Amino acid sequence: MNDIEEIYLPSHNQHQPVSISNHDWVSVTHNRLTKRFKIWIGVCTVIGIATFFAALLVPILLINGKSTSFSTTTTTTQATSISTTTTSITSTTSTATSTTSTSTTTSATSTSTTSTTSRTTSTTSTSTTSTSTTTYTTSTSTTSTSTTTSTTSTSTTATIGQLPLVSINGTIIGIYKTTVGTNSTTATPGNYIGQYIPTESPYNACDNNTGTKYLSFGTCGETTIDSICGLNTGLYLELQRGLSLIIGLQMCTGNDYPERDPFIISLEGSNLSGTVLNLGTSWTLIYNGPSGLQTDPGRSTCGRFQSINNTIQYKSYRFLVSAKRSISNSVQYSEVHLYGY
Numbered sequence: 225m226n227d228i229e230e231i232y233l234p235s236h237n238q239h240q241p242v243s244i245s246n247h248d249w250v251s252v253t254h255n256r257l258t259k260r261f262k263i264w265i266g267v268c269t270v271i272g273i274a275t276f277f278a279a280l281l282v283p284i285l286l287i288n289g290k291s292t293s294f295s296t297t298t299t300t301t302q303a304t305s306i307s308t309t310t311t312s313i314t315s316t317t318s319t320a321t322s323t324t325s326t327s328t329t330t331s332a333t334s335t336s337t338t339s340t341t342s343r344t345t346s347t348t349s350t351s352t353t354s355t356s357t358t359t360y361t362t363s364t365s366t367t368s369t370s371t372t373t374s375t376t377s378t379s380t381t382a383t384i385g386q387l388p389l390v391s392i393n394g395t396i397i398g399i400y401k402t403t404v405g406t407n408s409t410t411a412t413p414g415n416y417i418g419q420y421i422p423t424e425s426p427y428n429a430c431d432n433n434t435g436t437k438y439l440s441f442g443t444c445g446e447t448t449i450d451s452i453c454g455l456n457t458g459l460y461l462e463l464q465r466g467l468s469l470i471i472g473l474q475m476c477t478g479n480d481y482p483e484r485d486p487f488i489i490s491l492e493g494s495n496l497s498g499t500v501l502n503l504g505t506s507w508t509l510i511y512n513g514p515s516g517l518q519t520d521p522g523r524s525t526c527g528r529f530q531s532i533n534n535t536i537q538y539k540s541y542r543f544l545v546s547a548k549r550s551i552s553n554s555v556q557y558s559e560v561h562l563y564g565y
């Protein structure tokens with residue numbers, strides 16, 4: 225345009241032809257194409273912006289409407305095992321039956337593991353005209369609960385019977401002037417006060433033989449005949465078999481003189497050993513009552529079974545006689561039988 229010459233028009237209402245050279249012409253067609261081009265650019269811009277917002281909004285709407293979620297739940301619950309074993313052995317004796325029941329219960333409970341993993345990946349891509357955002361969310365939850373219960377129950381019916389009165393080291397101590405709960409006074413072999421006939425020792429009361437007897441004079445001698453002779457005498461021992469539950473006893477008569485038969489007897493138990501058994505405090509009373517010989521069963525014969533209400537096991541036992549049938553110089557009996565298991 226710089227090469228356009230300045231033209232001076234004539235004054236008002238004066239018309240005069242002006243000569244213009246060819247190179248001063250501006251192409252009209254060229255001006256039209258420029259306008260169309262600008263229109264197209266505008267349209268494309270609008271479409272591009274619309275596409276941009278569409279590309280931006282559609283994924284967001286899709287994501288909001290449908291998030292990708294993976295959820296896995298595993299639950300393991302209660303593995304319960306109950307096992308019951310019952311063993312029953314029944315044996316009948318002429319006297320008694322008792323039952324021992326042992327129950328063991330073991331319970332283990334474990335509850336654990338709750339984990340949640342969340343991972344979010346965000347990718348943003350930006351170009352001149354578009355933005356794309358993608359979001360992935362993965363959620364995993366695992367819960368595991370395990371409960372185990374085990375119950376074992378064993379029931380055994382034991383056989384009740386006469387227990388062998390075999391003592392530790394073969395020691396059976398004869399005693400006199402002794403009552404329930406008091407200290408023992410040791411008797412010795414002989415025929416006088418505090419003695420027992422040497423051939424009729426306390427061992428004879430524990431040999432399971434009614435042909436042998438234990439005879440003790442107590443606070444009397446062989447030649448003294450009195451209602452008190454032979455009372456508060458007896459024996460004690462620690463069983464070689466160890467802990468035993470005594471639930472009954474039985475007395476057996478000697479070969480002669482029914483007036484020497486025990487009438488009232490006592491049984492004490494202890495879980496001590498040795499010399500401390502001499503102390504009255506070492507013993508716990510288990511039975512104090514009739515001997516079962518109130519009705520004379522005859523000589524060298526066992527009397528009625530005497531039931532004892534006892535649930536405690538002991539390994540040592542003390543036996544005493546506190547009353548007898550009649551006036552005599554002593555107390556005698558062929559056997560003391562203890563029943564239990």
Ligand SMILES: [Ca+2]
Pocket residue numbers: 428429430431432433434435436437558559
């Ligand atoms: Ca005997």
